[in-house]
Amino acid sequence: MDTEPTTPHPIKTIVVLVQENRSFDHMLGWFKLLNPEINGVTGSESNPVSTSDANSTPIFFNSTSTFIDPDPGHSFDAIYEQLYGQPWNNNTNTFTTSLPSMQGFVQNAERIKSGMGETVMNGFKPEMVPVFKELISEFAVCDRWFASVPTLTQPNRLFVHSATSYGETANDSKMLIEGYPQKTIFDSLDESGFSFGIYYQSVPSTLLYRMEKWRILKRMMNLENKERLEEFSPHYFQLLVH
Numbered sequence: 001m002d003t004e005p006t007t008p009h010p011i012k013t014i015v016v017l018v019q020e021n022r023s024f025d026h027m028l029g030w031f032k033l034l035n036p037e038i039n040g041v042t043g044s045e046s047n048p049v050s051t052s053d054a055n056s057t058p059i060f061f062n063s064t065s066t067f068i069d070p071d072p073g074h075s076f077d078a079i080y081e082q083l084y085g086q087p088w089n090n091n092t093n094t095f096t097t098s099l100p101s102m103q104g105f106v107q108n109a110e111r112i113k114s115g116m117g118e119t120v121m122n123g124f125k126p127e128m129v130p131v132f133k134e135l136i137s138e139f140a141v142c143d144r145w146f147a148s149v150p151t152l153t154q155p156n157r158l159f160v161h162s163a164t165s166y167g168e169t170a171n172d173s174k175m176l177i178e179g180y181p182q183k184t185i186f187d188s189l190d191e192s193g194f195s196f197g198i199y200y201q202s203v204p205s206t207l208l209y210r211m212e213k214w215r216i217l218k219r220m221m222n223l224e225n226k227e228r229l230e231e232f233s234p235h236y237f238q239l240l241v242h
Contacts, residue, residue, distance in 0.1 A: 016160070020153065021147070021153055026122070027123070028123075030124065031132075031141070035141075043061055043062070046060045047103050047117070049107065050107055051107055059117050061121050062118070065122040065123055066128065070113060072105075072112070072116070072120045073109070075152055076149075076169045076170060079151060082102075083100035083102060084100050084104060085100075085101045152169075153171065154168070154172075155170070162182045162185065
């Protein structure tokens, strides 16, 4: 029988590491080889080069990824085509209620660069991503996760910090500079008496908000033994800021 925890909050620290836009199948799909219960890939998955050509040669999912470049399209328009198999047209297209076919990834990749179709239909073998391999061997894996918004990085970062993109489906430079007005999880943590830390390499994504309580950021260096949320922002660009 499980015993009652000795403290009201047995979990002391939650670490959130947010990385770039990558699909589950690309990064972790082949981990199904190590754990069959993971909803990954088998190599039988395919996409046609052209969704409008019934005789189009399919490209099957492979396990030869070595680098993350070139970058596949991840704008709202590009992801719409990847999911539904047809290009987005601002004049005629509307959101469909039908289930996405997931057959447009190769077609969209080839539209960006000839030959990219085989690149995007690829994933990493477990030994190519040893850090993930170790984490998956020791901890649980959530294999049914999705982007909050089918689009670029910043709208999804906005969801991470504030549960809304404020209606954004693209990286709005003007708003990124002015700052977004919505309440963040860090405001809520502060109001509830929890501490937190924000760690970054170049620019913290939390600068995108007009946070009224910037005083709470002074607590980032307070490493008292309290319940705490740690949030890590990656190195976005090759900036000479270190």
